[in-house]
Amino acid sequence: MTSEPPSRNASKNIVWHHGEVDAGARRAAFGHAGATLWFTGLSGSGKSTVAVAVEKALTDRSVRAYRLDGDNVRHGLNGDLGFSAADREENVRRVGEVSRLLADAGVLCLSSFISPYRRDRERVRAMHADAGLVFLEVFVDTPIEVCEGRDPKGLYKKARAGEIKGFTGIDDPYEAPASPEIRLTTATMSVDESAAECLQVLAEAGVIDRG
Numbered sequence: 001m002t003s004e005p006p007s008r009n010a011s012k013n014i015v016w017h018h019g020e021v022d023a024g025a026r027r028a029a030f031g032h033a034g035a036t037l038w039f040t041g042l043s044g045s046g047k048s049t050v051a052v053a054v055e056k057a058l059t060d061r062s063v064r065a066y067r068l069d070g071d072n073v074r075h076g077l078n079g080d081l082g083f084s085a086a087d088r089e090e091n092v093r094r095v096g097e098v099s100r101l102l103a104d105a106g107v108l109c110l111s112s113f114i115s116p117y118r119r120d121r122e123r124v125r126a127m128h129a130d131a132g133l134v135f136l137e138v139f140v141d142t143p144i145e146v147c148e149g150r151d152p153k154g155l156y157k158k159a160r161a162g163e164i165k166g167f168t169g170i171d172d173p174y175e176a177p178a179s180p181e182i183r184l185t186t187a188t189m190s191v192d193e194s195a196a197e198c199l200q201v202l203a204e205a206g207v208i209d210r211g
Contacts, residue, residue, distance in 0.1 A: 023132070026106035032063050034103040035207045036128060037198060039112040040121060040177065041140030042169045043155055044147035046186035046194070050140065051112040053195040058108055063208055065108040068095055083166055089120050096124030103133045108207070116168045118175040134207055138198060139180035144169045146187045181205075 027033050037054065039047040051067050058065035074081065078094055081087040092115050102109040115121050121137065128135035147169070148156040159167035166172045182201050184194045203210040 023104070023106070030064055030106050032106075032108070032209070033134065033207045034106040034108065035134035035136065035202065035205070036099040036103045036109045036111060036124075037136050037138050037182075037202070038099070038115070038121065038124060039110065039138045039140055040115045040180075041142060042144055042147045042174055043114060043167075044150045044152055045140040045142035046184070046191070047112040047114075047138075047140045049191055050138075050184060050186070050194045050198070051110045053191050054198045055110055057195050057199060058208070061208070063108055064106060065110060066102055067110040067112065068098065070113040085117075088116065092117075092120040092124060096127055099124065100127050100131055100133060103128065103135075104131060108202070114168050114174070116172065116174045118177065121177070134205055136181040136201060136205065137177050138182040138184065139177045140184050140186055140194075141176070142186050 023033065037051075039051050041047050048069055051069070055065045055067045073095060074091075077098070078091050081091050092113060095111055095113060099109045099111045115124075125135045125137065151157060155164060155167065156170070158164045159170040168174050182198060184197060186194060189197075199208070202208045
């Protein structure tokens, strides 16, 4: 049956409706477990690039994988949110819930978000733990000088010019993970090396078979 998360809803008139398919049945059907890989790091660190490579590598191995990207979800699900601290918190909460649902469905969810605040990421980890789901934090550890040198979207230039306020790493903090399951140094690691590291940890965690 579907994992029941702890209730966070103010309504008292809701009851969890259990199904007849559990994680074991999904693993038997799909050949792998569900899990969330949460990519966090500064803008320009390489989160999305690595997540794209991991998604492709998993799909090539017939593993059900789906990528949630920070900019992409703001075109729909989180299109009503800005970049205040409260909106960033809600952004991560919503994506965390979607990630948990995908993981519960037996999908390898690759969530790529700056997610600058440690507390918000730990809440997502906790909601996975409460549901008995694997959560792996991937810290894309790239120095801000390298990120700013890449500046693929021109955001650092705008932030330095004062056109963007509250930009992470410039005038808003980034709280690095204390103990991530995976640490990628994309300043020295290639995309293929970074993706391979993610696959290796997934195999070590028993989520996928060793390839």
